[in-house]
Amino acid sequence: xxxxxxxxxxxxxxxxxxxxxxxxxxxxxxxxxxxxxxxxxxxxxxxxxxxxxxxxxxxxxxxxxxxxxxxxxxxxxxxxxxxxxxxxxxxxxxxxxxxxxxxxxxxxxxxxxxxxxxxxxxxxxxxxxxxxxxxxxxxxxxxxxxxxxxxxxxxxxxxxxxxxxxxxxxxxxxxxxxxxxxxxxxxxxxxxxxxxxxxxxxxxxxxxxxxxxxxxxxxxxxxxxxxxxxxxxxxxxxxxxxxxxxxxxxxxxxxxxxxxxxxxxxxxxxxxxxxxxxxxxxxxxxxxxxxxxxxxxxxxxxxxxxxxxxxxxxxxxxxxxxxxxxxxxxxxxxxxxxxxxxxxxxxxxxxxxxxxxxxxxxxxxxxxxxxxxxxxxxxxxxxxxxxxxxxxxx
Numbered sequence: 001x002x003x004x005x006x007x008x009x010x011x012x013x014x015x016x017x018x019x020x021x022x023x024x025x026x027x028x029x030x031x032x033x034x035x036x037x038x039x040x041x042x043x044x045x046x047x048x049x050x051x052x053x054x055x056x057x058x059x060x061x062x063x064x065x066x067x068x069x070x071x072x073x074x075x076x077x078x079x080x081x082x083x084x085x086x087x088x089x090x091x092x093x094x095x096x097x098x099x100x101x102x103x104x105x106x107x108x109x110x111x112x113x114x115x116x117x118x119x120x121x122x123x124x125x126x127x128x129x130x131x132x133x134x135x136x137x138x139x140x141x142x143x144x145x146x147x148x149x150x151x152x153x154x155x156x157x158x159x160x161x162x163x164x165x166x167x168x169x170x171x172x173x174x175x176x177x178x179x180x181x182x183x184x185x186x187x188x189x190x191x192x193x194x195x196x197x198x199x200x201x202x203x204x205x206x207x208x209x210x211x212x213x214x215x216x217x218x219x220x221x222x223x224x225x226x227x228x229x230x231x232x233x234x235x236x237x238x239x240x241x242x243x244x245x246x247x248x249x250x251x252x253x254x255x256x257x258x259x260x261x262x263x264x265x266x267x268x269x270x271x272x273x274x275x276x277x278x279x280x281x282x283x284x285x286x287x288x289x290x291x292x293x294x295x296x297x298x299x300x301x302x303x304x305x306x307x308x309x310x311x312x313x314x315x316x317x318x319x320x321x322x323x324x325x326x327x328x329x330x331x332x333x334x335x336x337x338x339x340x341x342x343x344x345x346x347x348x349x350x351x352x353x354x355x356x357x358x359x360x361x362x363x364x365x366x367x368x369x370x371x372x373x374x375x376x377x378x379x380x381x382x383x384x385x386x387x388x389x390x391x392x393x394x
Contacts, residue, residue: 001078002054002057002075002076002077002078002081002083002084003051003052003054003075003076003077004051004072004074004075004076004084005036005037005050005051005056005072005073005074005075005076006069006070006071006072006073007019007039007061007067007068007069007070007071007073008039008048008069008307009069009070015068015069015128016066016067016068016069017039017040017066017067017069018039018040018064018065018066018067019037019038019039019040019061019062019063019064019065019067019073020037020038020039020040020045020063021037021038021063022036022037022056022059022063023035023036023037023038023047024036024037024050024056025056026056026057026058026059026074027055027056027057028055028056029053029054029055029056030050030053030054030055030056030076031050031053032049032050032051032052032053033049033050034049034050035047035048035049035050036048036049036050036056045303045304046304046305046306046307046309047304047306048307050076051076052076053076054076054077054078054079054081055076055077055078055079056074056075056076057074057075057076057077057083058074058075058077058083059073059074060072060073060074061073061074128151128156131156132151132156137156186331188334189331189332189333189334190331192334193250193332193334193369193371194369194370194371195331195332195367195368195369195370196367196368196370196375196378197329197365197366197367197368198365198366198368198375198378198379198382199327199363199364199365199366200363200364200382200383200385200386201361201362201363201364202361202362202364202386202389202390203350203359203360203361203390204345204359204360204361204362204389204390205359205360206389206390206391206392206393207228207231207345207362207389207390207392208345208360210231210392210393211226211227211228211231214226214231214286214287217287218286218287218290218291221287222287222288222290222291223291224287224290224291224294225290226286226287226290227290227293228319228321228345229265229293229317229319230286230289230290230293231286231389231392232317232319232340232342232389233263233265233278233281233289233293233317234281234284234285234286234289235385235388235389235392236263236281236315236317236340236385237261237263237281237282237284238282238388239381239384239385239388240261240263240282240314240315240381241261241282242381242384243377243380243381243384244257245337245372245373245377246315246337246338246368246373246377246378246381247261247314247315247337248314248337248372249314249335249336249337249372250334250335250337250369250371250372251335255371255372256335258314260279260280260312260314261280261281261282261314261315262277262278262279262280262281262312262313262314262315263277263278263281263313263314263315263316263317264276264277264278264310264313264315264316264317264333264336265277265278265293265296265297265316265317265318265319266316266317266318266319266330267296267297267300267301269300269301269303274300274305274310275310275313275316275333276296276297276299276300276305276309276310277296277309277310277311277312277313278292278293278296279312296309313333313336314336315336315337315338315339315340316330316332316333316336316338316339316340317339317340317342318330318339318340318341318342319342320341320342320343320344321342321343321344321345321362322344323344324344325343325344326343326344326346326363327341327343327363327365328341328343328365329341329365329367330365330367331367332367332368332369336369337368337369337372337373338366338367338368338369338373338378339366339367340364340365340366340367341364341365341366341367342362342363342364343362343363343364343365344362345360345361345362346360346361347359347360347361348361364382364385364386366378366381366382
């Protein structure tokens with residue numbers, strides 16, 4: 001049976017993706033799970049794996065095309081099998097590879113709906129509806145490029161550009177586009193998630209000592225030196241195991257408890273921030289976490305993250321200590337329950353046994369979703385984590 005290759009949704013609110021390259025040629029054999037194509041989103045270029053084994057056939061997309069999420073762009077068939085015929089696919093002219101080529105062939109929304117026996121009302125995403133209102137676009141004149149003829153935000157912006165009302169918004173992916181997307185996502189989280197914050201200071205003497213003692217060992221065995229972030233991931237995962245409420249998610253108006261502890265790490269990249277995920281962090285050694293963290297950070301900064309690298313996070317750590325930030329609060333990444341913001345380690349005068357002393361101190365702030373957590377639960381988690389970091393041993 002033929003298996004369709006579709007444009008995947010790699011990010012929240014993504015409506016289109018740009019095809020960068022095919023890693024296999026039409027007519028070549030491909031195995032399930034083998035890298036098949038590269039897709040560019042607003043933040044990265046990602047390898048997409050083949051959904052099945054067989055022969056790549058009926059490729060309808062070429063590098064450079066902007067394609068609606070969910071659209072079939074090729075088929076994986078068995079020897080001697082013919083790929084299905086898609087009536088709503090672009091004409092052969094679409095192979096020229098321009099962004100325009102994916103927009104000029106589909107039938108009008110009303111015709112598509114009528115052909116499928118559906119109501120003839122215009123189908124469009126909430127974002128597209130908002131943009132249409134902002135830029136005065138007449139929906140009845142548009143041809144939707146989304147699944148089933150749905151009008152996407154890209155269609156609205158293209159129409160607005162044509163009538164001269166959105167020239168500043170219609171751009172190729174750039175730092176401006178990334179910043180705009182980040183602004184939308186953080187604003188959505190901040191305005192819909194009831195945040196509250198718990199802050200703890202800790203003496204980082206033990207943290208420093210363990211890192212210095214462990215780094216040479218992991219460099220020899222794993223080829224990477226342990227960082228403070230690696231130790232934070234290791235101990236945070238173990239604290240989450242003791243306080244599973246913080247490893248939960250808010251989904252469809254209810255709490256979902258996650259069995260796996262997948263810790264995401266915020267990484268600065270050109271034009272924004274991504275959060276690749278260390279899966280099953282509670283089962284990994286410090287050296288394994290360090291190796292995985294370096295691999296993910298390198299791929300993030302080179303724009304080569306894969307979909308699996310950013311999927312499934314259940315808790316996030318954002319460490320700005322290396323940028324000399326003392327403390328800060330972070331915005332939760334839905335549907336996660338919390339995010340931990342970590343400041344730098346710096347010498348401060350503190351009271352030790354009733355006397356002033358200089359100690360390397362670090363401040364951590366936990367941002368929590370009040371729909372899942374209350375202050376007491378968040379405080380207990382922070383107490384556990386602080387104790388682990390303050391008294392860690394080799």
